[in-house]
Amino acid sequence: MTSVATQLNLLPTRPSGTAVTLEGGSCNSSLTQDPWDFPTPLVEGYGPGASQNDVAPAGSPAQPTIPQRYRDASPEELDAMIVAAKETLGERAVVMGHFYQRDEVVKHADFIGDSFQLAQQAKAHPEADAIVFCGVHFMAETADILSQDNQSVILPNPAAGCSMADMADEESVEDCWADLMDVLGPHAVDENGQTVTDENGEPLASVIPVTYMNSSAALKAFCGRNGGIVCTSSNAQTVLEWAFKRGQRVLFFPDQHLGRNTAKAMGVPLKQMPMWNPRKELGGNTAQSLKDSRVILWHGFCSVHKRFTVGQIEKARAEYPGCTVIVHPESPMEVVDAADSSGSTDHIRKAVRAAEPGQTFAIGTEINMVNRLAAEHPEHTIFCLDPVICPCSTMYRIHPGYLAWVLEELVAGRVINQVSVSDSVAQEASVALERMLAAVPKK
Numbered sequence: 001m002t003s004v005a006t007q008l009n010l011l012p013t014r015p016s017g018t019a020v021t022l023e024g025g026s027c028n029s030s031l032t033q034d035p036w037d038f039p040t041p042l043v044e045g046y047g048p049g050a051s052q053n054d055v056a057p058a059g060s061p062a063q064p065t066i067p068q069r070y071r072d073a074s075p076e077e078l079d080a081m082i083v084a085a086k087e088t089l090g091e092r093a094v095v096m097g098h099f100y101q102r103d104e105v106v107k108h109a110d111f112i113g114d115s116f117q118l119a120q121q122a123k124a125h126p127e128a129d130a131i132v133f134c135g136v137h138f139m140a141e142t143a144d145i146l147s148q149d150n151q152s153v154i155l156p157n158p159a160a161g162c163s164m165a166d167m168a169d170e171e172s173v174e175d176c177w178a179d180l181m182d183v184l185g186p187h188a189v190d191e192n193g194q195t196v197t198d199e200n201g202e203p204l205a206s207v208i209p210v211t212y213m214n215s216s217a218a219l220k221a222f223c224g225r226n227g228g229i230v231c232t233s234s235n236a237q238t239v240l241e242w243a244f245k246r247g248q249r250v251l252f253f254p255d256q257h258l259g260r261n262t263a264k265a266m267g268v269p270l271k272q273m274p275m276w277n278p279r280k281e282l283g284g285n286t287a288q289s290l291k292d293s294r295v296i297l298w299h300g301f302c303s304v305h306k307r308f309t310v311g312q313i314e315k316a317r318a319e320y321p322g323c324t325v326i327v328h329p330e331s332p333m334e335v336v337d338a339a340d341s342s343g344s345t346d347h348i349r350k351a352v353r354a355a356e357p358g359q360t361f362a363i364g365t366e367i368n369m370v371n372r373l374a375a376e377h378p379e380h381t382i383f384c385l386d387p388v389i390c391p392c393s394t395m396y397r398i399h400p401g402y403l404a405w406v407l408e409e410l411v412a413g414r415v416i417n418q419v420s421v422s423d424s425v426a427q428e429a430s431v432a433l434e435r436m437l438a439a440v441p442k443k
Contacts, residue, residue, distance in 0.1 A: 130415065225428045237442075257302070
């Protein structure tokens with residue numbers, strides 16, 4: 001089969017509408033291996049890619065043993081299997097693909113989008129018996145929560161996790177919440193210690209929990225039962241506006257960068273955004289700093305977007321004068337500040353699509369999406385800011401072999417690799433997710 005690293009390195013490297021790398025190279029030579037060639041479980045980390053140095057938590061799903069026929073099949077044979085299975089299944093199965101998935105998988109998706117768009121689609125297709133989700137585990141969990149009870153949600157490879165989501169676990173967040181309630185109390189108070197109320201005379205909460213979509217169903221449920229909400233990079237500002245109408249401050253987890261960048265753009269001073277480190281007493285803060293806060297940021301990050309730097313932006317502008325730099329808001333604050341704009345994957349896609357022909361874009365997000373944009377827009381020069389191609393290693397666990405396997409099993413009447421959220425967790429998580437879906441980002 002064509003390997004990930006080979007596929008990426010075979011792309012032309014100059015302004016012909018294809019992806020450009022400033023220096024070339026791939027993140028890790030092990031990307032040439034197929035996902036089933038790695039030892040399971042991956043006790044040291046997530047494997048080659050941007051999240052390879054992040055430790056997979058205990059109890060993470062192991063990659064299932066895929067039948068040999070899918071390992072041995074050529075790319076053309078796998079394509080044929082997938083196409084034939086989809087034709088047989090018809091509307092009984094819908095395949096969803098995240099923007100960061102490899103091209104060999106995305107081309108078979110019925111719907112492609114970011115996490116917000118795919119959450120909407122999961123709810124919008126009750127006619128399908130099965131939703132095959134080509135993304136990562138928390139996305140499949142969300143699809144299971146939002147879909148109908150009679151629908152099955154399938155993650156082709158259950159080991160496709162998310163290192164960022166793992167950085168905030170339920171126990172740590174519950175401990176944080178208990179500490180915040182001890183320091184802040186349940187209701188907002190002013191400088192005189194008087195309870196602050198909303199326009200209807202109801203007390204404002206002292207803190208509203210906001211979890212990024214990149215989190216477990218258990219943490220979405222935590223937000224649901226504590227008056228909180230889920231956000232995506234598409235609607236983070238709308239969600240914070242929602243939260244500030246209901247509470248004095250926000251606990252934002254697990255991604256510090258999205259929280260900081262969004263709040264800063266809304267005018268929240270950095271001094272009012274303390275970091276919460278779950279390994280330290282009071283998260284490493286004083287009681288007073290928590291009382292003075294507006295947004296309490298969890299100590300988490302995305303391994304892909306953490307790689308982008310101001311130096312990369314400076315080099316891109318030096319080599320391509322006049323280029324437009326767009327980065328994802330999971331990038332560090334100084335990178336977002338140095339860029340021309342920042343936004344979700346859908347924002348990036350729309351910005352490229354709307355540009356006059358002949359533009360040059362330096363983009364700070366996952367390499368699969370950058371390469372796909374370059375291929376779709378030959379009228380532009382498009383390249384990734386990171387000179388070392390370093391994909392999301394967990395996204396890469398969704399291989400066409402796994403997709404062919406689960407689809408052919410559906411044809412045979414068997415559901416494998418199903419993601420199922422318990423009723424108790426789903427009920428509370430759905431409250432926070434429905435609030436998210438109602439928080440439609442402004443145009």
